[in-house]
Amino acid sequence: MQMAGKSAEQTYDMPDAHGHFGQFGGIFVAETLIPALDELRVEYEKAIADPEFMAEFNYELKHYVGRPSPLYHAKRWSEVLGGAQIYLKREDLNHTGAHKVNNTIGQVLLARRMGKKRVIAETGAGQHGVATATVAARYGLECVVYMGAEDVKRQAPNVFRMKLLGAKVVAVESGSKTLKDAMNEAMRDWVTNVDSTYYIIGTCAGPHPYPMLVRDFQSVIGEECKVQCAEQVGRQPDAVLACVGGGSNAIGIFYPYIDVPGVRLIGVEAGGYGVETGRHAAPLTANAKPGVLHGNRTALMQDENGQIIETHSISAGLDYPGVGPEHSYLKEIGRAEYVAANDDEAIAAFHDLCRYEGIIPALESSHALAYAKKLAPTLSKDQVIVVNLSGRGDKDIPTLARLSGIEL
Amino acid sequence: MASRIQNIFASLKAAGRKALIPYITAGDPNPGATVGLMHALVRGGADIIELGVPFSDPMADGPVIQKAAERALAFGVSLRQVIGMVAEFRKTDGKTPVVLMGYANPIEAMGYEVFSALAAEAGVDGVLTVDLPLEEAVERVATLKRHGLDPIFLLAPTTPAQRVAMIGELASGYMYYVSLKGVTGAAHLDIDNVADKMRQLRHNTALPIGVGFGIRDAESAAAVAKVADAVIIGSRIVQELEQGESGLQDRLVAFLSGVRSAVDAVRA
Ligand SMILES: Cc1ncc(COP(=O)(O)O)c(C=O)c1O
Numbered sequence: 001m002q003m004a005g006k007s008a009e010q011t012y013d014m015p016d017a018h019g020h021f022g023q024f025g026g027i028f029v030a031e032t033l034i035p036a037l038d039e040l041r042v043e044y045e046k047a048i049a050d051p052e053f054m055a056e057f058n059y060e061l062k063h064y065v066g067r068p069s070p071l072y073h074a075k076r077w078s079e080v081l082g083g084a085q086i087y088l089k090r091e092d093l094n095h096t097g098a099h100k101v102n103n104t105i106g107q108v109l110l111a112r113r114m115g116k117k118r119v120i121a122e123t124g125a126g127q128h129g130v131a132t133a134t135v136a137a138r139y140g141l142e143c144v145v146y147m148g149a150e151d152v153k154r155q156a157p158n159v160f161r162m163k164l165l166g167a168k169v170v171a172v173e174s175g176s177k178t179l180k181d182a183m184n185e186a187m188r189d190w191v192t193n194v195d196s197t198y199y200i201i202g203t204c205a206g207p208h209p210y211p212m213l214v215r216d217f218q219s220v221i222g223e224e225c226k227v228q229c230a231e232q233v234g235r236q237p238d239a240v241l242a243c244v245g246g247g248s249n250a251i252g253i254f255y256p257y258i259d260v261p262g263v264r265l266i267g268v269e270a271g272g273y274g275v276e277t278g279r280h281a282a283p284l285t286a287n288a289k290p291g292v293l294h295g296n297r298t299a300l301m302q303d304e305n306g307q308i309i310e311t312h313s314i315s316a317g318l319d320y321p322g323v324g325p326e327h328s329y330l331k332e333i334g335r336a337e338y339v340a341a342n343d344d345e346a347i348a349a350f351h352d353l354c355r356y357e358g359i360i361p362a363l364e365s366s367h368a369l370a371y372a373k374k375l376a377p378t379l380s381k382d383q384v385i386v387v388n389l390s391g392r393g394d395k396d397i398p399t400l401a402r403l404s405g406i407e408l
Numbered sequence: 409m410a411s412r413i414q415n416i417f418a419s420l421k422a423a424g425r426k427a428l429i430p431y432i433t434a435g436d437p438n439p440g441a442t443v444g445l446m447h448a449l450v451r452g453g454a455d456i457i458e459l460g461v462p463f464s465d466p467m468a469d470g471p472v473i474q475k476a477a478e479r480a481l482a483f484g485v486s487l488r489q490v491i492g493m494v495a496e497f498r499k500t501d502g503k504t505p506v507v508l509m510g511y512a513n514p515i516e517a518m519g520y521e522v523f524s525a526l527a528a529e530a531g532v533d534g535v536l537t538v539d540l541p542l543e544e545a546v547e548r549v550a551t552l553k554r555h556g557l558d559p560i561f562l563l564a565p566t567t568p569a570q571r572v573a574m575i576g577e578l579a580s581g582y583m584y585y586v587s588l589k590g591v592t593g594a595a596h597l598d599i600d601n602v603a604d605k606m607r608q609l610r611h612n613t614a615l616p617i618g619v620g621f622g623i624r625d626a627e628s629a630a631a632v633a634k635v636a637d638a639v640i641i642g643s644r645i646v647q648e649l650e651q652g653e654s655g656l657q658d659r660l661v662a663f664l665s666g667v668r669s670a671v672d673a674v675r676a
Contacts, residue, residue, distance in 0.1 A: 030562060030586075181465075
């Protein structure tokens, strides 16, 4: 991660001092949490200016997570699709099987620096919960993970993994019993235990400084990708694709490219049963109005009275009514594009990758693959698409089996 | 012109009395009940009513008030309807101030200008938005004030002194001190701690200060009345609503009258 000292041609400089990305972002939380967020921001700024902290972060990424993750040319699949060359940024090969651990390593080091003995997290697919439980075990901290009761059912293997790692998993029964409700419950825990507890938010959402610090910790993905593209392709790609739940794997690979001209940045949201049906999790694609939830202002799926509406996606990790505020901003300024892939398109792309490349992708990542499958044939063979393969699909095997009518 | 809220605090102060502020969620147990319950609260001795606007994601609330919001939302109760309930209440009560309490998004969705105009016209007096801290409040509060609405702010055990002063400059009517770190409905109230904190708060603001969170009975209400200007009771009242509509108004009046006597026994 290189954060201090922006290069001369770098002009993008967000967020502002109060965490605003234009009209998005900010700090919308109850008063009790304000001093904790202030303290976090100050500690974060000190930490990233501290060479020792950065050295430890980079050491952990290399030796514990296994970075850099490979950039892999999916030659066979590209050939089959008959268009652009598709490269996969292999975050699925990280320890714990997804990009989430880049962020949890960074935040657990912050927690330790701040003297916190207990960490909490929300989780949807369970990947962030696993990544948090993992680093909590690694650093000897108490860990509680909040997970919607629906997701506990959908993602049983990850629930068991978290327990093996020593975390307590709390099934959240309120509201729609999915990721947003898990986040509500984590916030309630934090406000109650704010002195002892560090809240490790799993995506680039939440109140400032979370969207910024999650982005910074995840931007290692894009930094590596730039170097690997230069080495392997001899230039930067024509398009970079990533799935967008809250948007952390996407911002991680997009951020270092924001000031690089000629690179299209395409975020792929969960189209569920189809954006036109209303049963999806694609606020940006559906042009949802901005609203306030979980500490920030962003595009939000809501009814005309400002109540948050239930989302649908086959993938628990994308099943969220909002999106990180920086994505709302990148859409507004036209720097990134946002599209949706439906459940069935994601499943088709999932099978493609299994069959043509011998890689079982996460259902979340399969949404980005689904759009690559559409885009590649429209481009020429010398054009290059990078897809951020944010995670591996082991956790989704029960879901896929069920879809094929198989009980494991 | 002094607002209804300012007038209440001025006259209570003159009489050496403390304000009693009960909370109910609008639309709970059903939308038709709310106006009658507001009148019952007044009969029980309420000086000001905090009327909750139900929200799908009540992050700062414990299970009791979460469920109240769920019951109201099952009837599709909207911010617009809640404002309508206040207008209805105002037809026969021109005196008791009403503060809408809720989360930012329903107001964001309506727009501050439209909301402020509608609320003021209906006879709403104050607005407390739980997830709208100082940082994001300045412009929004200016709109409320332009329409004569008092912006009510939370103060927390964690709020530093200088920040109390800054919030005090933006707020009007009263301030709401959250007695503990936690969500609504939490059980423990450390009264010595609250007393200490109140002394510090008074150094940093001249506004009246109400204390809420953790007040469940006449005893805790009296203890708080000794040190604060207002006693705010939420979850304990909502627990009466939870029991259903049968005899509800009478139960509310009975509970609140008991608290009222205890609060009035404490003379400033
Ligand atoms: C593999 C994988 N990809 C993507 C996501 C979505 O999160 P984000 O949009 O923050 O990258 C998740 C969330 O659980 C995930 O597990």
